[in-house]
Amino acid sequence: MSLTVKSIVENQLLKGVRIVAGFLGEAAPITWVNVMEILDSPNSIQRGELLVTTGYKLDSQEMFSDLISILKKNGVSGIAIQTGCYLDKIPSYILEESDALGFPVLEIPQNYTFSEILRVLIQKINAEKSEPELTDESSRSMFLFIHDTLSQHAIRLFEEDTAKAAYLFYIRPINQYAVNESTAQSCLNRIKSYLSDQAETCAYKTNKNGTAYFLMIFEDEGKYLSMIYDFSIVLTFLSEQQGMNYYVGIDRIKSTDSLYLSFEHVTDCTDLLQSIHAKRGVCSYDNMTFIKMFGVLHQNEHSFVSDNQALQILLNYDRINHTNYVQTLRFYLADNCNISRAANRLYIHRHTLQKRLDKIYNLCGINPDDYYARLYMSISLLFHDYFAF
Incomplete structure (x- = not known):
């Protein structure tokens, strides 16, 4: 799959970079990256290139009134403008013209150097070019x-009377x-270590x-069922703590002959x-229908996590105080509010868990005895783990 303006943002290749105009052209493939601090020769930018610039003197509409139309005409895939320097x-005239022509504009934070931008994007372009042959082999x-x-x-493994899976x-x-x-x-090694500890083989x-x-x-x-939710939490932690994101696909293998299908x-x-x-996120083949429904719900309600005030209180409290009340609540809800089972999975005494639950209630007021409150919080946590940055 080719690198695009859309994939740069969605895959967080450069954190903090966002599309600010020209969304209709966000899927155009990027074949190279061209850095031009001073926009003195826009006609030299080639088809398929992403132009990266500091926007020096770009606030002069008189000088650059035709910039976007020139880039669009030449088949350039988009422009990435760094703010905070010049x-x-x-400028609004750039945004308006880009929206009118469907020419994507990225805004880059000041903290990125051009060398870092080039390294990340060109590595990705080269990887995508080699991916089909590499994948086949x-x-x-x-x-x-x-x-x-x-x-x-x-x-x-496949005997009729075995319980192995x-x-x-x-x-x-x-x-x-x-x-x-x-x-x-390091992140991949952590995944290897975690999975190796969970299974018989x-x-x-x-x-x-x-x-x-x-x-x-x-x-x-x-x-398997007892570990899979825990594994999704591991992925969330790798994202929050290390900035590394993974998709995980899972299927049960019914026989040696069905391996190709898996x-x-x-x-x-x-x-x-x-x-x-x-x-x-984690998606098992048996749960694809639910994940698909989950995705539709996300598209229709973008503020699901932020609207849940109780979850926001816990997330902020954990962030400030370096506690793990959100994790505690995850396990407790996942174990159907069974204190003994949740305590065992958290490796704490059940009385310690009860004290944490009391603290959670005092912080945000969630009542685990309320079915709808549990359901709302469980769904909000799933949205956080799959979609939140």
Whole structure:
């Protein structure tokens, strides 16, 4: 998939960058990045390029009244203007002309250097160019590795009287070029460590583009179900603490012969997460209908998280005081308000959990005995974990 103005923003390749005009052209493919601090030769910008500039003297409409029309005519994919240096804000005539012509305009915060912008975007462009060939080769390698490993366990795994359950996990990084290489590797290692601790058998193979496939064999389906929500929380923490986002597709493997179908299913899952504009998240093939409905609800109600005042109070309190009341509430709600079970998963005494719940109630007033209050908070937490920055 080609790099576009839209994907730069949605995938947080450059944090804080936003589209401010020309939304109709946001899907145009970007083939290269051209930096021009002084806009003295706009006709030299080539088709498919993204022009990056500080906007020096761009506040002079007399000098640049035809800039956007020239770029649009030449097939340029968009313009990214850095504010805070020569411009406090992007001039209105630029925004108006861009909206009229459907020519996308990005606003870049002052803290980015041109070298950093080039590094992130050109790495992404080069990765996208090599992705089809890499994916074809790596997919065969991945499939053979998982198939061979699965075959070693097939006899005891697919017996009629066994409770064991095998799952294929597909880990797909969304914005690995927005973080440095060591951070991306550290995040992937944390995922490997977490998943390896959860299953009876965990075999995995990673790819140069950051994707990974995991064959997970659990003692029974209940073991899988008890860990999957926890795993989504791990992904949320990696996003909030490290700035790294992942899509995860999951499918249960019914037999060795159905493995190829599972490979297709996990890809369908991550494609669905992308189509609903999730920032990160886990999607199992069995739950695709719910995730799709979830995405429709998100499109129709963009302020779901911010409208939940109780959740905002807890998020802000945790942020300021370095506490983990939101995490506590997640587990408590996920375990159907069973204090003993939630306490065990949090590795705390049930009395400690009760004190935390009392604190949560005093902070934000949520009553866990109220079914609708629990449901509203559970949905709000899901929206936060899938869609919030």
